[in-house]
Amino acid sequence: MKLGFIGTGNMAGAIMGGIIKKGIFKPEEIIGSDISEQGRERIKKMYGICVTADNKEAASSAEVLILSVKPQFYEETIAEIKDCIEESKIVVTIAPGKTLEWLKGQFGKEVKLVRTMPNTPAMVGEGMTAACPNELVTEEEKAYVLHILEAFGKVEIVPERLMDAVVSVSGSSPAYVFMLLEAMADAAVAAGMPRQQAYKFAAQAVYGSAKMVLDTGRHPGELKDMVCSPAGTTIEAVRVLEKNGFRSAVMEAMKACAEVSGKM
Numbered sequence: 009m010k011l012g013f014i015g016t017g018n019m020a021g022a023i024m025g026g027i028i029k030k031g032i033f034k035p036e037e038i039i040g041s042d043i044s045e046q047g048r049e050r051i052k053k054m055y056g057i058c059v060t061a062d063n064k065e066a067a068s069s070a071e072v073l074i075l076s077v078k079p080q081f082y083e084e085t086i087a088e089i090k091d092c093i094e095e096s097k098i099v100v101t102i103a104p105g106k107t108l109e110w111l112k113g114q115f116g117k118e119v120k121l122v123r124t125m126p127n128t129p130a131m132v133g134e135g136m137t138a139a140c141p142n143e144l145v146t147e148e149e150k151a152y153v154l155h156i157l158e159a160f161g162k163v164e165i166v167p168e169r170l171m172d173a174v175v176s177v178s179g180s181s182p183a184y185v186f187m188l189l190e191a192m193a194d195a196a197v198a199a200g201m202p203r204q205q206a207y208k209f210a211a212q213a214v215y216g217s218a219k220m221v222l223d224t225g226r227h228p229g230e231l232k233d234m235v236c237s238p239a240g241t242t243i244e245a246v247r248v249l250e251k252n253g254f255r256s257a258v259m260e261a262m263k264a265c266a267e268v269s270g271k272m
């Protein structure tokens with residue numbers, strides 16, 4: 009098996025979906041283990057991968073193993089599989105807060121580790137993933153893992169000290185963006201627009217704005233100013249957002265998010 013997942017939930021599904029779609033691996037080269045029969049059946053039906061209830065089977069057979077259980081289950085899962093992790097295997101983690109140092113301690117031996125933080129837009133091939141390999145991962149292996157991660161979006165290697173910031177700016181941030189979209193759509197509905205149409209207009213506006221930042225490389229403040237006509241509608245909306253602490257609310261939320269990540 010080329011790739012294994014311990015836990016076949018939301019993130020595992022998003023990641024393997026991208027990998028299969030891009031043809032990096034065939035479904036029969038991927039194995040996933042999960043304690044939930046329903047979880048295993050769901051993923052098998054969706055992607056046709058091999059599934060098992062035995063974490064050790066997935067851990068032993070995969071060349072690259074992704075630990076895709078919730079952070080709370082990392083300790084017991086690693087204890088269960090650590091004897092199946094031989095020298096050549098690469099273990100990829102996707103949990104917030106689980107440092108390379110902590111992971112090494114749990115395995116109780118030297119293991120090739122790549123700590124990453126993906127996000128759910130991976131489901132549509134537009135993920136943003138940060139990766140920190142440990143010193144045992146060779147340049148060739150690093151390139152191989154990045155190639156796998158690039159199947160579902162953009163990837164950057166970052167220093168490990170930035171990982172809590174990454175959790176707040178890209179790992180968790182889709183949730184805040186969805187809240188913004190809900191609020192925008194509710195306001196449009198209040199102004200008379202049908203709900204489905206409101207989601208489409210709001211989502212396309214957010215998508216297009218994000219694309220402008222990425223494609224033009226221009227400062228977001230400059231792009232904001234381009235929308236604000238003198239004595240116009242937008243500057244009035246900006247004034248009310250500022251009065252209600254919009255930016256501060258986002259920054260406070262992200263600070264809280266990063267702090268929780270650091271304690272996990």
Ligand SMILES: NC(=O)C1=CN([C@@H]2O[C@H](COP(=O)(O)OP(=O)(O)OC[C@H]3O[C@@H](n4cnc5c(N)ncnc54)[C@H](O)[C@@H]3O)[C@@H](O)[C@H]2O)C=CC1
Nearest residue numbers: 015016017018019042043044047076077078079103126127
């Ligand atoms: N959902 C998200 O937006 C993101 C999640 N992550 C991380 O990804 C990891 C997985 O999160 P989700 O996919 O959202 O969770 P999930 O709850 O959808 O999936 C976890 C899966 O693990 C299975 N599981 C639980 N204990 C197990 C065990 N002992 N052995 C085998 N399988 C077991 C569960 O049955 C479930 O199917 C977490 O560490 C999370 O922090 C990272 C970035 C984004």
Ligand SMILES: O=C(O)[C@@H]1CCC=N1
Nearest residue numbers: 103104175179180181
């Ligand atoms: O909420 C969480 O803990 C996970 C990590 C990043 C996104 N979801």
